[in-house]
Amino acid sequence: xxxxxxxxxxxxxxxxxxxxxxxxxxxxxxxxxxxxxxxxxxxxxxxxxxxxxxxxxxxxxxxxxxxxxxxxxxxxxxxxxxxxxxxxxxxxxxxxxxxxxxxxxxxxxxxxxxxxxxxxxxxxxxxxxxxxxxxxxxxxxxxxxxxxxxxxxxxxxxxxxxxxxxxxxxxxxxxxxxxxxxxxxxxxxxxxxxxxxxxxxxxxxxxxxxxxxxxxxxxxxxxxxxxxxxxxxxxxxxxxxxxxxxxxxxxxxxxxxxxxxxxxxxxxxxxxxxxxxxxxxxxxxxxxxxxxxxxxxxxxxxxxxxxxxxxxxxxxxxxxxxxxxxxxxxxxxxxxxxxxxxxxxxxxxxxxxxxxxxxxxxxxxxxxxxxxxxxxxxxxxxxxxxxxxx
Ligand SMILES: Nc1ncnc2c1ncn2[C@@H]1O[C@H](COP(=O)(O)OP(=O)(O)O)[C@@H](O)[C@H]1O
Ligand SMILES: [Mg+2]
Numbered sequence: 165x166x167x168x169x170x171x172x173x174x175x176x177x178x179x180x181x182x183x184x185x186x187x188x189x190x191x192x193x194x195x196x197x198x199x200x201x202x203x204x205x206x207x208x209x210x211x212x213x214x215x216x217x218x219x220x221x222x223x224x225x226x227x228x229x230x231x232x233x234x235x236x237x238x239x240x241x242x243x244x245x246x247x248x249x250x251x252x253x254x255x256x257x258x259x260x261x262x263x264x265x266x267x268x269x270x271x272x273x274x275x276x277x278x279x280x281x282x283x284x285x286x287x288x289x290x291x292x293x294x295x296x297x298x299x300x301x302x303x304x305x306x307x308x309x310x311x312x313x314x315x316x317x318x319x320x321x322x323x324x325x326x327x328x329x330x331x332x333x334x335x336x337x338x339x340x341x342x343x344x345x346x347x348x349x350x351x352x353x354x355x356x357x358x359x360x361x362x363x364x365x366x367x368x369x370x371x372x373x374x375x376x377x378x379x380x381x382x383x384x385x386x387x388x389x390x391x392x393x394x395x396x397x398x399x400x401x402x403x404x405x406x407x408x409x410x411x412x413x414x415x416x417x418x419x420x421x422x423x424x425x426x427x428x429x430x431x432x433x434x435x436x437x438x439x440x441x442x443x444x445x446x447x448x449x450x451x452x453x454x455x456x457x458x459x460x461x462x463x464x465x466x467x468x469x470x471x472x473x474x475x476x477x478x479x480x481x482x483x484x485x486x487x488x489x490x491x492x493x494x495x496x497x498x499x500x501x502x503x504x505x506x507x508x509x510x511x512x513x514x515x516x517x518x519x520x521x522x523x524x525x526x527x528x529x530x531x532x533x534x535x536x537x538x539x540x541x542x543x544x545x546x547x548x549x550x551x552x553x554x
Pocket of ligand 1: 472
């Protein structure tokens with residue numbers, strides 16, 4: 165099937181779209197990316213998303229409109245990637261849209277009671293004519309799971325190493341890891357959870373420090389010129405989230421831009437300059453990842469494979485590599501997968517599985533009581549052809 169997968173993550177930096185050709189069934193699922201593109205949000209749209217993610221600034225009327233306006237943006241990016249591939253919408257079978265998470269409700273005992281992704285499927289199906297699957301996380305949450313990390317199921321299908329345990333680490337707004345047993349090991353289960361902040365705190369302090377002129381630490385330049393403050397870092401690592409046992413997930417609800425305000429004040433009170441503050445935030449992400457491996461990896465890791473925007477930050481990657489040494493740290497390119505579009509591609513894969521009435525999750529990964537077939541299907545004009553009921 166030809167499927168457009170689309171993702172907008174907690175960074176709220178923009179929409180990633182990947183048009184993929186997907187065939188077969190697990191464990192022999194074949195995925196080929198035909199064309200991919202990323203469209204950053206214009207600043208006002210990004211601000212509307214960030215406002216929607218905070219109870220202090222989110223409003224139901226704004227949320228209601230954003231649900232539709234974001235879907236319009238998703239629909240046009242879908243049409244754009246299809247055109248860029250030299251195809252027409254009637255040559256595409258499905259659209260898979262993760263949408264934008266605005267809230268992920270983690271209760272005090274760590275279980276997830278609700279999660280909310282917006283970007284109305286009806287609008288996407290209406291504008292493109294293509295049958296659309298969205299709202300992937302809700303069913304897993306309904307089955308008692310965290311609704312996350314969803315990418316891990318595809319890691320399990322696609323990325324197990326023949327002989328050694330592999331850590332597949334995404335560094336988006338939040339960091340998440342999947343520990344995968346080797347193919348030779350048929351008895352061990354994979355394990356996945358959110359490691360903590362990925363880029364979210366780095367981005368937020370950079371935005372504050374530059375008065376909004378920069379939204380992230382491009383190529384890790386600020387962090388590279390600064391020095392992480394050891395005492396402050398140690399204090400930050402005492403956040404209770406890091407010790408909590410997996411399965412566990414988090415989001416902007418715990419690691420917020422408000423947190424960045426007070427972090428900045430802390431750093432300044434410690435007499436640190438802007439680069440040192442950014443370096444400390446970068447070290448926090450690196451240490452939380454390495455600590456999570458030490459605490460929770462089911463076995464010694466043969467290698468770590470990074471994806472997501474954080475894998476484009478050489479200062480962050482360098483810190484992670486030195487903390488995980490001697491285990492090598494690679495990016496997904498080493499496995500023939502584009503790091504930037506991995507998540508978009510994987511939502512295409514999950515939609516493919518949903519269409520074939522197969523689950524897209526494992527209880528070991530999300531904590532649900534059973535594997536679930538995920539998402540909601542909105543029929544497009546191609547629905548009769550897809551179902552053979554033309
Ligand atoms: N060249 C780069 N240098 C440093 N950081 C980068 C670079 N490219 C991307 N990033 C970081 O990656 C983030 C976006 O990552 P992404 O994987 O899209 O996250 P999400 O899934 O949360 O949207 C940006 O906000 C930025 O922090
Ligand atoms: Mg993104």
